[in-house]
Amino acid sequence: MNSNKLKDSTVLVTGGAGFVGSYIVEKLLPFEPAKIFIIDNMIRGSHRNMEHFINHSLVEFYEDDIRNGQLMDDLMSQSDYCFHLAALRINRCAENQPEAFDVMVKATFDLIELARKHQIKKLIYSSTASVYGLSQHFPTPETDNSYDNKTFYGAAKVFGESILRSYHDMHGLNYVALRYFNIYGPRMDTEGKYTEVMIKWLDCIRDDRAPLIFGDGSTSMDFVYVEDVADANIAALLNDVTDEVFNIGCQVETSLKELLELLLKINDSDLQPEHRPENTVNPVSRRLADISKAKEMLNFEPKVSLEEGLKQLSKWYLELHKEKTEHF
Numbered sequence: 001m002n003s004n005k006l007k008d009s010t011v012l013v014t015g016g017a018g019f020v021g022s023y024i025v026e027k028l029l030p031f032e033p034a035k036i037f038i039i040d041n042m043i044r045g046s047h048r049n050m051e052h053f054i055n056h057s058l059v060e061f062y063e064d065d066i067r068n069g070q071l072m073d074d075l076m077s078q079s080d081y082c083f084h085l086a087a088l089r090i091n092r093c094a095e096n097q098p099e100a101f102d103v104m105v106k107a108t109f110d111l112i113e114l115a116r117k118h119q120i121k122k123l124i125y126s127s128t129a130s131v132y133g134l135s136q137h138f139p140t141p142e143t144d145n146s147y148d149n150k151t152f153y154g155a156a157k158v159f160g161e162s163i164l165r166s167y168h169d170m171h172g173l174n175y176v177a178l179r180y181f182n183i184y185g186p187r188m189d190t191e192g193k194y195t196e197v198m199i200k201w202l203d204c205i206r207d208d209r210a211p212l213i214f215g216d217g218s219t220s221m222d223f224v225y226v227e228d229v230a231d232a233n234i235a236a237l238l239n240d241v242t243d244e245v246f247n248i249g250c251q252v253e254t255s256l257k258e259l260l261e262l263l264l265k266i267n268d269s270d271l272q273p274e275h276r277p278e279n280t281v282n283p284v285s286r287r288l289a290d291i292s293k294a295k296e297m298l299n300f301e302p303k304v305s306l307e308e309g310l311k312q313l314s315k316w317y318l319e320l321h322k323e324k325t326e327h328f
């Protein structure tokens with residue numbers, strides 16, 4: 001691992017005002033790059049996410065769209081490295097496929113083509129466990145195929161990964177793709193339409209309302225703390241590894257029922273959950289990453305336990321949202 005690679009280099013972070021991207025920017029600064037460009041159209045990103053670095057002399061923020069080809073060409077022409085995170089959420093992709101195509105597929109292709117044109121030294125691509133659909137094996141290795149994925153979002157991420165492979169093969173473009181499992185932590189989405197279940201449960205804890213579990217609560221996820229994900233991104237850039245894809249999770253399977261129990265315990269709550277029938281068809285009932293490849297090749301080691309991470313999340317969220325929310 002060469003930790004001097006970043007010194008005096010220029011780094012472009014797409015989606016840098018978002019949840020994961022803002023932590024990556026924070027972790028880049030101590031390496032003393034010459035410049036960090038952030039491009040984010042703020043459909044989900046926020047100035048609050050960037051409060052620790054927005055006024056930093058090394059950071060240049062562009063409130064703009066990755067579909068702005070002229071600007072992307074200009075930023076890429078000045079960059080050594082790129083972290084590509086800008087993306088739509090899974091539900092939004094399902095709701096508006098033409099938009100999803102433009103952002104997730106077309107703009108990602110254009111970005112990869114610019115990376116080739118301007119000979120970017122390395123591109124780190126944010127992919128997802130959604131590419132697997134319901135995996136064939138648990139823990140799931142990177143070699144499980146993506147045939148079960150039925151989502152536009154997952155399909156678009158497979159496209160990005162595959163085009164990067166082909167560009168490595170045809171043009172020698174260096175890249176690493178990271179398949180994140182279920183990321184959580186301070187700055188995760190709390191307002192939007194797609195708020196995660198743990199935020200809804202934190203609202204219940206604050207308001208002293210019974211948290212709802214839809215279905216039997218056996219659906220499982222592999223939760224990974226946001227700072228561990230940001231560290232994985234930095235390691236993917238610094239290590240001399242290229243043309244590889246890595247699972248980024250904790251290799252710990254947690255059911256929704258267990259998640260709620262832990263959240264209640266951490267917040268000293270004795271609320272009893274209410275069970276309701278499953279209201280949506282959940283195509284993926286299990287998630288558990290095999291992270292041995294990332295451990296071996298990136299020295300990736302998740303540092304934050306679910307209990308510790310949920311404490312951080314609870315503290316941040318309950319401080320920010322002290323007021324009760326109205327429920328009708």
Ligand SMILES: NC(=O)c1ccc[n+]([C@@H]2O[C@H](COP(=O)([O-])OP(=O)(O)OC[C@H]3O[C@@H](n4cnc5c(N)ncnc54)[C@H](O)[C@@H]3O)[C@@H](O)[C@H]2O)c1
Pocket residue numbers: 014015016017018019020021039040041042043044045046064065066067084085086087088103126127128129179180181182183184
């Ligand atoms: N959060 C997770 O659990 C998770 C899991 C798997 C993969 N991922 C992937 O990780 C990456 C980061 O996710 P996140 O949770 O930080 O999401 P996020 O929504 O917080 O961040 C994405 C950022 O991209 C910006 N953006 C969206 N479309 C844009 C466009 N056209 N032009 C410019 N900016 C645009 C948004 O405003 C947002 O700030 C994404 O690629 C996502 O698909 C996230």
